[in-house]
Amino acid sequence: MPRRERNKFVKRGQILELKIEDYAFGGKGIARIRSEKGEFVVFVPNTLPGQTVKAQVKKSSKKYAECKLMDVLIPSEDEVEVPYQDIPGAPYIQLPIELQHKYKKESTLSLFQRIGKVENIEDVFDEFVSSPNLFHYRNKMEYGFSAIGYDRENKTDIDEFTLGFKRRGTWWMGDNLEKDSGLFDKQVEDSIRVIRTYCEDTGLQPWHGPRREGFFRYFVVRKSYKTNELLFNLVTTSDGLSSFDLNAFSTLLKDIFEERFAGLLHTINDETGDRTIATSGSITLVSGKDKIVEELLGLNFEISMKSFFQTNPKSAEKLYSKVIDYALEKREAIDNTVVMDLFCGTGTIGQILASRSENTKIIGVDIVASAIEDAKKNAKRNHIEGLEFYAADVGKFLYQHPEYKNKIRTIILDPARAGIVPKTLSKIIALNADRIVYVSCNPATQARDTVELVNNGYQLKKISLVDQFPHTAHIETVVLFEKG
Numbered sequence: 266m267p268r269r270e271r272n273k274f275v276k277r278g279q280i281l282e283l284k285i286e287d288y289a290f291g292g293k294g295i296a297r298i299r300s301e302k303g304e305f306v307v308f309v310p311n312t313l314p315g316q317t318v319k320a321q322v323k324k325s326s327k328k329y330a331e332c333k334l335m336d337v338l339i340p341s342e343d344e345v346e347v348p349y350q351d352i353p354g355a356p357y358i359q360l361p362i363e364l365q366h367k368y369k370k371e372s373t374l375s376l377f378q379r380i381g382k383v384e385n386i387e388d389v390f391d392e393f394v395s396s397p398n399l400f401h402y403r404n405k406m407e408y409g410f411s412a413i414g415y416d417r418e419n420k421t422d423i424d425e426f427t428l429g430f431k432r433r434g435t436w437w438m439g440d441n442l443e444k445d446s447g448l449f450d451k452q453v454e455d456s457i458r459v460i461r462t463y464c465e466d467t468g469l470q471p472w473h474g475p476r477r478e479g480f481f482r483y484f485v486v487r488k489s490y491k492t493n494e495l496l497f498n499l500v501t502t503s504d505g506l507s508s509f510d511l512n513a514f515s516t517l518l519k520d521i522f523e524e525r526f527a528g529l530l531h532t533i534n535d536e537t538g539d540r541t542i543a544t545s546g547s548i549t550l551v552s553g554k555d556k557i558v559e560e561l562l563g564l565n566f567e568i569s570m571k572s573f574f575q576t577n578p579k580s581a582e583k584l585y586s587k588v589i590d591y592a593l594e595k596r597e598a599i600d601n602t603v604v605m606d607l608f609c610g611t612g613t614i615g616q617i618l619a620s621r622s623e624n625t626k627i628i629g630v631d632i633v634a635s636a637i638e639d640a641k642k643n644a645k646r647n648h649i650e651g652l653e654f655y656a657a658d659v660g661k662f663l664y665q666h667p668e669y670k671n672k673i674r675t676i677i678l679d680p681a682r683a684g685i686v687p688k689t690l691s692k693i694i695a696l697n698a699d700r701i702v703y704v705s706c707n708p709a710t711q712a713r714d715t716v717e718l719v720n721n722g723y724q725l726k727k728i729s730l731v732d733q734f735p736h737t738a739h740i741e742t743v744v745l746f747e748k749g
């Protein structure tokens with residue numbers, strides 16, 4: 266054994282049985298191994314206090330180890346029965362929502378204290394906003410086909426035509442979805458079994474991960490809460506396509522979902538990597554239409570299979586309302602001014618803000634060109650004027666447009682999970698805005714950026730937490746920063 270490994274309490278790859286005692290930010294359960302040498306801390310994501318779990322060591326140092334959850338052996342006493350199939354995407358579904366909120370609130374605020382150095386975090390805490398729908402809140406789901414399934418009774422893998430989600434902690438094994446998971450659409454999930462049987466009866470093979478071969482790969486569904494319509498995308502390889510009848514598959518979906526069926530798309534994905542994105546590859550329309558319309562705060566947004574759209578639209582309305590409330594608190598910093606909506610995606614926040622303010626010009630910037638195209642189209646559809654959208658890296662855009670320095674009073678920030686790179690944050694700070702409303706889907710990077718903003722004269726005035734994804738460890742934050 267290498268010396269580096271010898272000094273460690275547990276070894277990489279080792280399988281441990283652990284009792285979870287605490288909860289850390291991001292859904293990491295904390296277990297402690299006590300011995301004559303002292304206390305050794307083990308983190309296991311997607312677990313909660315009271316559970317006894319089986320976990321594999323992924324990273325180990327002298328003081329602590331990071332593990333991957335393999336199985337929950339004994340549930341926590343806090344957990345309750347739910348009528349849904351358990352899936353890796355909802356590790357906390359059996360925990361009452363009030364407890365989920367408590368863990369999320371406490372761990373997020375302590376993160377701002379620890380990393381963000383905000384000592385008065387309890388004083389500036391504004392509101393914990395719950396998701397309006399606690400179940401069936403998602404508007405998109407990706408189901409995977411697999412030739413290797415999971416035998417729940419014997420807890421082992423089996424050769425089986427599978428359609429559902431990956432088995433927790435594995436990349437090669439699927440787990441059949443037999444009924445509603447409680448996260449997406451009940452009718453769709455209760456029908457997955459029928460769709461699976463239809464595909465299996467064609468004689469074509471599901472994807473075999475280790476062998477990197479097979480025909481059926483993914484079945485993706487998008488839903489509109491406005492119209493209740495469903496848009497489908499079947500992802501296959503090209504191998505065997507000539508013997509598969511896409512129109513007959515579309516008829517099956519129309520028979521099941523009737524007027525809810527909006528359209529079927531087909532994607533050919535011949536990538537063989539384990540981490541291929543479900544929908545990469547060429548996409549064609551088989552029948553119906555290729556877009557559905559969703560409504561957010563009275564505005565309409567057209568969504569195609571590939572475009573980014575908030576996954577929990579009802580909760581997104583709450584999130585956006587909070588952003589708009591913070592922004593409009595000081596109307597003089599909004600009306601008759603130029604507002605920057607940086608990392609704007611499809612421009613939703615800017616459009617809502619423009620529609621609720623007087624003579625405000627919005628500059629939206631996002632690096633994804635197709636999102637900017639959608640933003641422009643959506644603004645036109647909603648008859649909102651005064652918006653300019655640019656497809657660019659935020660840092661580069663600000664470098665190329667020094668004319669905005671000292672001209673912007675309010676900035677909206679909504680970066681991706683990785684947060685804002687330091688150089689770009691400096692350029693944002695150099696704009697010298699009075700107010701910044703910073704939305705984040707990763708409070709850990711936002712807490713880091715808070716230090717920089719505070720060092721440059723901003724104060725954290727308010728923070729709200731929005732629970733966009735009940736039953737997961739995710740939490741979104743809306744933070745209001747003001748100068749001086």
Ligand SMILES: C[S@@+](CC[C@H](N)C(=O)[O-])C[C@H]1O[C@@H](n2cnc3c(N)ncnc32)[C@H](O)[C@@H]1O
Binds near residue numbers: 612706
């Ligand atoms: C959380 S999303 C923003 C969503 C948007 N505000 C909305 O509500 O629809 C983060 C966005 O940051 C964009 N992005 C990531 N890195 C970027 C960069 N360096 N410059 C500009 N945009 C970037 C992504 O394309 C993505 O649309």
